[in-house]
Amino acid sequence: xxxxxxxxxxxxxxxxxxxxxxxxxxxxxxxxxxxxxxxxxxxxxxxxxxxxxxxxxxxxxxxxxxxxxxxxxxxxxxxxxxxxxx
Amino acid sequence: xxxxxxxxxxxxxxxxxxxxxxxxxxxxxxxxxxxxxxxxxxxxxxxxxxxxxxxxxxxxxxxxxxxxxxxxxxxxxxxxxxxxxxxxxxxxxxxxxxxxxxxxxxxxxxxxxxxxxxxxxxxxxxxxxxxxxxxxxxxxxxxxxxxxxx
Numbered sequence: 001x002x003x004x005x006x007x008x009x010x011x012x013x014x015x016x017x018x019x020x021x022x023x024x025x026x027x028x029x030x031x032x033x034x035x036x037x038x039x040x041x042x043x044x045x046x047x048x049x050x051x052x053x054x055x056x057x058x059x060x061x062x063x064x065x066x067x068x069x070x071x072x073x074x075x076x077x078x079x080x081x082x083x084x085x086x
Numbered sequence: 087x088x089x090x091x092x093x094x095x096x097x098x099x100x101x102x103x104x105x106x107x108x109x110x111x112x113x114x115x116x117x118x119x120x121x122x123x124x125x126x127x128x129x130x131x132x133x134x135x136x137x138x139x140x141x142x143x144x145x146x147x148x149x150x151x152x153x154x155x156x157x158x159x160x161x162x163x164x165x166x167x168x169x170x171x172x173x174x175x176x177x178x179x180x181x182x183x184x185x186x187x188x189x190x191x192x193x194x195x196x197x198x199x200x201x202x203x204x205x206x207x208x209x210x211x212x213x214x215x216x217x218x219x220x221x222x223x224x225x226x227x228x229x230x231x232x233x234x235x236x
Contacts, residue, residue: 008204014116019200019209028199033188038111045233048183052196055226058215060190069180070115071122085225 023047053081061085094156096141099134103165107172108132124176131143131169196229 002010004022011020023029029047036048051073053062061082064073110127114120120127138161144150145158190196200210214227 004202004204004206011204019214020204021199021209022202022204023199028197028201029231031197031199032190032231033186034184036184036233039233046096046233048186049188049233050186050229050231052190052229053226053231054196054211054215056215056224058196058198058211058227060192060194060196061226063192064190065186067181067183068123068176069183070176071180072118073119073230074122082226082228 051078051079053085055085093144093154093158095137096145096161099137099141100161100165102137103131103134103168106134107168110172110176124172127172128150131172134165138165 002022003024007020007022010016021028026035026045026047029035029045032052034047034050037045040046041047049066049069049072050072051064052060055061061084064077064080066072106127109130110124114124114126135232142158145154196211198211200208203209211227215224217224219225
């Protein structure tokens with residue numbers, strides 16, 4: 001789990017402008033039941049990949065819980081789901 | 087004694103099989119079309135297998151020495167192991183993920199959180215939902231839990 005400083009470097013290098021949050025204590029990841037225990041480089045708990053699209057009330061409208069680590073949500077899938085929001 | 091010709095297909099085939107594996111994390115993982123199914127890597131493996139086949143036939147020709155046959159056998163076994171490792175990592179180990187049955191589902195409220203952004207400022211989900219984008223109220227929020235930079 002990266003600290004805010006490590007994430008800042010990543011965002012600068014990659015040019016990310018969206019909000020980039022850190023969960024070093026794995027609290028939110030645990031609350032969302034996304035913990036992948038002991039899978040970090042140093043054996044720490046990390047997140048399994050997951051994507052959620054929420055509407056303005058905070059309700060989940062689209063979710064992607066991949067079954068394979070190498071397969072992630074595609075940009076066009078997420079954009080399509082976002083278009084359906086009103 | 088006749089000088090043996092260098093059996094280039096067997097060595098090239100072996101090197102191509104190494105490239106078939108390494109090109110996934112270093113190259114093909116960048117594009118969804120080659121990432122979600124490693125067909126590009128499997129195609130490169132096919133090319134490697136073809137070269138190996140030519141190389142093995144050459145090594146086992148009657149005029150070749152025993153050494154040539156031994157090397158060809160070892161390289162073929164190594165290539166098979168490399169392919170096996172790749173298939174195992176992608177199709178078997180890649181699926182070793184927790185089921186996440188307790189994750190928020192469609193129609194459920196996403197649990198609130200308070201986390202630090204890259205400037206060490208605390209940000210809550212409620213704030214994200216309430217923050218306007220380009221002057222308009224946000225239509226929603228996309229939460230991405232990631233691991234690994236891809």
